[in-house]
Amino acid sequence: MALRTLISEDQIQSRIREIAASIDADYPDGTLYLICILKGACFFLADLARAVKRDAYLDFMSISSYGKEKTTSGEVKIVKDLDISLEGADVLIVEDIIDTGITLNYLLELLKARKPRSVRVAALLDKTSRRVKPVDAAYVGFEIPDEFVVGYGLDFAEKYRNLREVCVLEAD
Numbered sequence: 106m107a108l109r110t111l112i113s114e115d116q117i118q119s120r121i122r123e124i125a126a127s128i129d130a131d132y133p134d135g136t137l138y139l140i141c142i143l144k145g146a147c148f149f150l151a152d153l154a155r156a157v158k159r160d161a162y163l164d165f166m167s168i169s170s171y172g173k174e175k176t177t178s179g180e181v182k183i184v185k186d187l188d189i190s191l192e193g194a195d196v197l198i199v200e201d202i203i204d205t206g207i208t209l210n211y212l213l214e215l216l217k218a219r220k221p222r223s224v225r226v227a228a229l230l231d232k233t234s235r236r237v238k239p240v241d242a243a244y245v246g247f248e249i250p251d252e253f254v255v256g257y258g259l260d261f262a263e264k265y266r267n268l269r270e271v272c273v274l275e276a277d
């Protein structure tokens with residue numbers, strides 16, 4: 106297996122600063138609730154949370170898609186739920202990648218039912234060509250082709266998450 110850099114560390118960090126500036130401009134004063142979907146979004150959450158110039162609460166949710174056999178029914182199991190209440194809050198779901206859109210469709214419905222003031226999505230990567238269910242993401246870092254990507258939180262069998270860039274994993 107070989108790694109080919111798709112998005113460099115500089116490109117990622119520069120785009121995150123742009124997204125953070127948009128977030129600061131878009132939201133009214135007040136605390137922003139940043140919800141990290143584990144594990145892939147951990148670095149995006151860490152960098153985005155420190156790039157916004159406002160108070161932010163951080164919380165983490167872990168979900169599993171029933172052994173990766175995702176169906177359009179969107180069955181997703183919560184492995185670790187949030188600790189904080191979202192009632193009346195401005196909530197931003199932080200994701201590393203949108204692929205079929207099934208996960209985010211489920212999460213948006215789940216979190217909207219908790220009566221936040223607003224709920225939006227920030228995703229670093231978007232594989233639009235793979236979409237099964239539409240997702241309206243307010244903030245997207247990069248649209249990428251349908252290639253297997255790793256790094257900056259994304260894994261292949263848990264490996265490569267700690268790369269500083271996003272790479273395509275290619276067969277030798």
Ligand code: PRP
Binds near residue numbers: 145146203207
């Ligand atoms: C990835 C990603 C999203 C989901 C997107 O998580 O972080 O949560 O898949 O796919 P979808 O749009 O097709 O629903 P993954 O299940 O790989 O877990 P991980 O972040 O812990 O690696």
